[in-house]
Amino acid sequence: MAMEIRPATPEEEREFFAHNDPCIRDLVAGLIDGVVVAMAGVIRDPRYHGSIFEEDGRWIGFLSLAPGAQPLGMRPVLVMRQYLKAQTEDIVVMCDETKPKAERLLTILGFKPTDELQADFRQPSRKLRIWAWQSSR
Numbered sequence: 001m002a003m004e005i006r007p008a009t010p011e012e013e014r015e016f017f018a019h020n021d022p023c024i025r026d027l028v029a030g031l032i033d034g035v036v037v038a039m040a041g042v043i044r045d046p047r048y049h050g051s052i053f054e055e056d057g058r059w060i061g062f063l064s065l066a067p068g069a070q071p072l073g074m075r076p077v078l079v080m081r082q083y084l085k086a087q088t089e090d091i092v093v094m095c096d097e098t099k100p101k102a103e104r105l106l107t108i109l110g111f112k113p114t115d116e117l118q119a120d121f122r123q124p125s126r127k128l129r130i131w132a133w134q135s136s137r
Contacts, residue, residue, distance in 0.1 A: 003072065004031045005079050012036050016066070025059070026083070030076055037069040040080065042091055061093045061133070080109055087135050094118055094128035106131045 008029035014020050016039050023043050030038035042059040093111060095102050116130035
């Protein structure tokens with residue numbers, strides 16, 4: 001089963017996230033047998049107005065897997081690396097260190113951990129470490 005990776009349609013975004021978010025840029029879908037199993041992109045999220053993200057003008061990267069999705073394999077990692085190399089702005093992510101292999105994936109992609117912590121919007125009492133990727137452009 002090869003994964004197809006392409007720009008997500010508005011319908012796929014709505015079905016996957018239960019809404020469309022106008023703050024997302026470059027939303028990409030990963031599909032296996034025509035079923036969306038992952039979405040990735042960057043966002044300037046209104047929940048973070050006034051936070052380190054908006055003050056520093058950085059984009060927040062994300063990768064979301066469908067519930068029960070199998071490991072994605074190497075092709076999506078290569079696509080994410082190509083995407084990052086083409087960027088002219090720095091990107092940060094919040095690393096959920098309870099997810100197996102999250103730190104390894106971020107390291108492979110060229111992100112580096114920082115000393116910054118940010119509240120997890122899913123559970124605000126929990127803090128997630130910020131990892132940063134810097135554009136070479």
